[in-house]
Amino acid sequence: MPDTSLYSAEFLRVKGLAERGVAEAQHSLGFMYVNGQGVAQSDELAVSWYRLAATANLAQAQYNLGVMVQKGQGVKQDFTLAAHWYERAASQGYALAQYNLGWLYAKGQGVAQDVGRALYWFRQAAEQGEAGAQHNLGMMYDTGKGVAQDHEAALEWYRRAASQGYARSQYSLGLRYDSGQGVARDPAQALDWLRKAALQGYAPAQFNLGLRYDKGQDVEADGEQAMLWYGRAGIQGHASSQFNLALMYDTGHGVPQDDALAATWYRRAAQQGHAGAQDSLGMRHEHGQGVVQDAVQAAIWYRRAAEQGLPVAQYHLGQLFDTGNGVERDAVEATAWYRKAAEQGHLRAQFDLGLRHENGVGAAQDSVQALAWYRRAAAQGYAAAQYMVATLLDRHDLGDPAEATDWLHKAADQKHALAQFELGLRYDCAKGAERDYEAAHFWYLCAARQGHARAQFNLGVMYAAGQGAQRDLVEAYAWLHRAGGAGIRPARDYLARTARRMDAQQLSLAERLLHA
Secondary structure, rough: OOOHHHHHHHHHHHHHHHHOOOHHHHHHHHHHHHHHHOOOOHHHHHHHHHHHHHHHOOOHHHHHHHHHHOOOOOOOOHHHHHHHHHHHOOOOHHHHHHHHHHHHHHHHHOOOHHHHHHHHHHHHHHHHOHHHHHHHHHHHHHOOOOOOOOOOHHHHHHHHHHHOOOOOHHHHHHHHHOOOOOOOOHHHHHHHHHHHHHHHOOHHHHHHHHHHHHHHHOOOOOOHHHHHHHHHHHOOOOOHHHHHHHHHHHHOOOOOOOOOHHHHHHHHHHHHHHHHHHHHHHHHHHHHHOOOOOOOHHHHHHHHHHOOHHHHHHHHHHHHHHHOOOOOOOOHHHHHHHHHHHOOHHHHHHHOOOOHHHOOOOOOOOHHHHHHHHHHOOOOOHHHHHHHHHHHOOOHHHHHHHHHHHHHHHHHHHHHHHHHHHHHHHHHHOOOOOHHHHHHHHHHHHHOOOOOOOOOHHHHHHHHHHHOOOOOOOHHHHHHHHHOOOOHHOOOOOOHHEEEEEEEEHHHHHHHHHHO
């Protein structure tokens, strides 16, 4: 015989009524068992009592029984049976059941997927004031799913739900006022709705609010506020917030720089599948920044991000295979990852793929393919690729000296020393451009100032001859001396000849110039 001292008086009263067949009491008893209210908690007994009340056609019991069957709580999960009980309650006008039934039709769970039926049941619930259904109706009008797209109708349903404090609708309104979709753009209104949703703990709104303070979008930039909102979303598991927190600690943006905390937040986001965080965590393991240096771990995280299609991770993984760092060295595998990244527009991967085709490393040697990949990187403004395009175009089988000169100009304008020197040569020797000693002198000077030894030698010769610039033996001596020191052997003879043409004062000035 059970120990009735464990039961509350209210439980015993309700139980007595339930055993006499009072449906409302049966439902209440089920509720008490679900919550352990006045009795030991038991999902199985709750289901039994809910079923009795549901069979007696009590709508609230039909709904609650549907919820437990849908979740598999105290009974085997069965979406078809859940739909049955929801429909019985929904047909009696029970709004929550109408809402849940709409979801089952929207997802095709336990019933054939039917957007029209989903719309019908969402509308039935929405018109009774069910906020979730109002929000879902808003989304359907927003996207034109199951109904003609109507942004004004969407806005109206969002407003109804938001006015009841429904966070997802408040967030949607915030985005609407931010973008000006269906309403006049209003940053103040956007912030107000986003803040209302964020204060209710809605993580996407918290993230959005953090992003605004982080970037200074429609508010004054405030690192502390950004951290606050990212943190609130991050502890709820919002991966993008975790990633942005990591970035702030990584760069010291708005907070003291902290490698360990950055690594912690990268890891939390990475473990949820955030590709950017996985790549960043891989980089930290590769370089031992905030974590133990471990190339094997780096390869694991790079691969996870790479397999999600993140180009930078594909490139990083390719680099590991290229060097055999953390993985077995494999030039072909490296090329395969470079190619995946390059096809998505990753600049360095395009350039490196060009190098591999040019030199036959992990790929068939193919100048045409090399040129194609160099061109793609060059078109993104990468000076090294622009120089390589010019170099390949200079070859007779691919040749176009005039186009090569154009690419050299693009690279030279970005201070690429090799391109500057080659451009000087072209104007000096009339190759792919009309002879122009002044232009040659200018580009030699640009390259020479960056330490290009051949440019220093040619510049010294031009100063000595007064070619492209006024003759200046002091400058000639200084540049030839630098070229000789860098290993350009002819520079020594030219230096000696130049010195014989100089007086003591000029030599002294040249020496001072060298050490300036």
